[in-house]
Amino acid sequence: GGSNAVADTLADIQQRGKIRIAVDLGSPPFGMTDAQMQPTGSDIESARLVAEALGVELELVQVTGPNRVPALLTGQADIVMASFSVNAERKKVIDFTDAYGVIQIVVAAGSGAGANATKPEDLNSVQVGTTRGSTNDLEATAKLPGAQLTRYDDDATLVTALVSGQVDVMASSPQIMTAVNQRRAADPLTVKIVLKTNPYAIGLRKGEDALKAKLNAVIAENLKNGKLSEIYNRYTGVPLPATLPKT
Amino acid sequence: MTYTFDFSALLPYWPDFLWGAVLTLQLSAVATVAGFIVGTLCAIGRADGSPVVKAIVAAYVEVIRNTPLLVQVFIIYFGIATLGIRVSANLAAMIALTVNVGAYTCEIVRAGLQSIHRSQVEAAECLGLSKPQIYWHVIIRPAIERVYPSLTSQYVLLMLASSITSQISAEELTAVANRIQSGTFRAFETYIVVGIIYLVLSFVMRGAFSAFAHAAFTRRRKLGTTL
């Protein structure tokens, strides 16, 4: 299956003067809404950068985590910028640009269950929350075989579950943990295990070589001039590593 | 169209589909039985209770019938946790579905109760039956028999609506579908398969309900009246 190489999305984008970028507003701080209920987050800012660099208008297409690949394959969006971690399964069906950020997958817990976990076996039969269909899910499924994985549809629901106390352990990013802790002052989560450090990149359909080259150029330039790092730092509280892993 | 269909990618996942379907059926079965009991009690309360009971039941029914199940599911799942009680997603889903279908059952059963003529109750009173006996032997059984088709439809709808509980991590059929499609990236194919499974489940459920009716409503069977 998959797609063929006839389409030239870059030409399409330029012709219509508009790029449709899929973002996930349910995954703070990469994608979320501000106090005025406007889309915000590092991915949204980065998306603006990309649209600007291409000299086209930006149209945000909202997707949820599990819908990111389908959104591409079915043409709902031209590209996906939604803390889209690069992994082998995804690469079978879609293409990634170079990385423009990194995201860790960690297990974090409060003072309850999993408080003393240092290795995956310590989490056997412990309830661990994650986001259905995300790389976190895949990673946790693979590395925490004994844990009781509880999968929510998006990060927002995961955060709500952690804040409300439905689960006390999560397998997700440190950024999610920060978001949780802002609302969970009494029993903040701390990182127990780092499962993986993943680069994330812009997702696009296979065979879009022109578009990919163009996007890679945009990323390279904005890494060099520090704009991407500034955005990343502003939202996640830490600067980007000097060199990003290859995708 | 730049899309090629590929159902074969789903083949390895058949046990997941199966377990999803099983959990969907479990959720529906529990909610059906519990919702039936809740709804019937509420219907009796609304027909025969004190003004306070009547008002409470009316409020319950109206609130549930006029707000979306999705929102009810969220309120129950997170609301219960906010109160400091931790329940599993499956249990929360069962509670939410029960609360939801209980309100609908109440309305349906109430219509059934109203269709029982007063003279039937009088006759039973004159035979010296106590109130609970009258309710059980003379009112509820024939009332349920009368509204059985509506109840059947309602419970099949409930089974379909249980897909919403995937949102709070209940691993039923739709949740399984979401997971599988994000592993295989065959969203369209996955949902087609799941859609078909739901169709089959609803036929199975209708079949089960009519089998139950066949066994329970002896008069219908004997006189050959259809439900």
Place this chain on the structure above:
Amino acid sequence: MSPVVKLSNVHKYFGALKVLEGVSFEVERGGVAAVIGQSGSGKSTALRCINALETIEDGTIEVCGHAVGDPKLDRRALRRDVGIVFQSYNLFPHLTVEQNIMLAPTCVKSIGKSEARELARDVLAQVGLSEKAQQYPEQLSGGQQQRVAIARSLAMQPKLMLFDEVTSALDPQLTGEVLKVMEDLARGGMTMILVTHEMAFARKVASQVIYMHKGQVWETGPGSMLDAPKTPELANFVGSGL
């Protein structure tokens, strides 16, 4: 010997409508009282008051030792002693004939299933419907349904039976079947009060006729009183009625 039923000065209103205005009569053990009168004269209401299906505004009713007007009345105890049969049968449509009859004995008297079934067989034989035990009400003719209703009351072995125009929904042939059953009961010594339009039957079976008019007992006496009415109202009623 005290009477089985005794009404003294009973008043009953429906809102502003005065339906019973000082009704008094009594029926001895083994007596058969036929209540006659025009439509709306309060016959059914009187019967329903005796069985505590209606409350009364004034006066007293004593039935088999129960003070019916008393707010502390044990209705279920009263109804174990009194059977009532309505014009509209009121059988339970979802139960077979046998189940209809067994319901009250098993529920109320806590009799065992098999004993109750035997009881049902007996009373069904009494009304001549032994072979219909397994049928459902809607499979029976009106007369048969009415006889099942009588059997259902009999199964509780009441001390008093009330009949409210039990034949008026039936055609003459079916009426005959039901009247025969009632005649048998009267001959068997059952105390009975029957509201009826069948003058000939009243004359033949009743030990006492009660003519009601405008919510009052207008005239009462033995069956023969129908042949020599004292009041012009009864004369008129008897004249037009038959």
Place this chain on the structure above:
Amino acid sequence: MSPVVKLSNVHKYFGALKVLEGVSFEVERGGVAAVIGQSGSGKSTALRCINALETIEDGTIEVCGHAVGDPKLDRRALRRDVGIVFQSYNLFPHLTVEQNIMLAPTCVKSIGKSEARELARDVLAQVGLSEKAQQYPEQLSGGQQQRVAIARSLAMQPKLMLFDEVTSALDPQLTGEVLKVMEDLARGGMTMILVTHEMAFARKVASQVIYMHKGQVWETGPGSMLDAPKTPELANFVGSGL
């Protein structure tokens, strides 16, 4: 002159039930045929077959030049020539009397509104209901509703009118009103077939009586045949019928 209606050896089954078994008769222009017979003998079915409301299994029916059995039959053309009135009136409850009558002429014959209204006024006068034009059916008595139903059929100026027990839901007085209308029609030369239980009326109005029995035309002849039945079945029917 060819007959307006001609049935030859018509057979009609409902599943296994043989309702018409070789029915043949004809009615001349201006003739009035009264169809009589016991309940279930197939009278209504015969009428419904004539109007193509039922299909037939065998035989032929010719009505005003239309071959009714023919699968290529133009039903609407047939129905422009044939009016039918049922026992249960079947007026359209959401339309006034006038609208009920105007509906078919405006829809089917594409007559203008004002012309149709005039037509409605005429036929309403014919059935003696001029003042009811603006009423709704439920505001009328049964007899009036039935007369409106007749008027509605008349407005299509049919060549043949069928009446199926049009008076049997009415009390004697209302029956009289409707029969009078039908008598007027007959006198005006309308070809009519009427299923009726009114023997006296049949005798008086019908030019031809058709006695049906067990799905067959058992006996047929002029009105006087009712006074001298040839078959024991008709004798029995006439004897019991009146």
Place this chain on the structure above:
Amino acid sequence: MTTPTFSLLHVEFLAWAALWTLGLSAIAFIGGGLLGFGVMLARIGPSKILRRAASTYIQIVQGTPLLILLFLIYYGIAIFAGPGFPAILAAGAGLTIYASGFLAEIWRGCIEAVPKTQWEAAECLALTRWQRMTRVILPQALRIATPPTVGFLVQIVKNTSLASVIGFIELAQAGKLINNSIFEPFTVFMVVAAFYFAICFPLSMWSRKLERKLNVAGR
């Protein structure tokens, strides 16, 4: 990052989202009504094939969860009709199909509740099939159909909440978004529920009133 608490601003945001809910409901109701009417006509029509097809359609729509239906439409439209389809159209199409399946069945029941003799009487007056339908049957069925139709409208309004799963921002999704920035699930979803109730309850009451009126008129 600061975490604001629930404020008037959020209520206002929800109110706007409620408008989207209403808009989506309107699309679903109008689209579903038109399509459902067509399906209903096919379901009771003279053609056996059409009847079978309509009945299959109804069974499939009624036997598939709306959630799955929405996913299928969302991805299906993109696959078959090309990219760039706004979520509102996907949501509208999904709800339209859903509503059509149920409305067709509701209305069929209402049409069949008009006595058969009315069809016959109209037929005997030589009216065409279409004339019988529009002049005689529909006006009568309309009266019977109004209460259950209004009742079903409530279902549609409530079920628009599922459009949130395909990213359409209506009331439920707005609730999720707000909750996502302030994490007060209980408050947020209570307010969301109140909004739905404010829309649906009057409709429910209206439907009941119509039903009572119909019962009193007694037909």
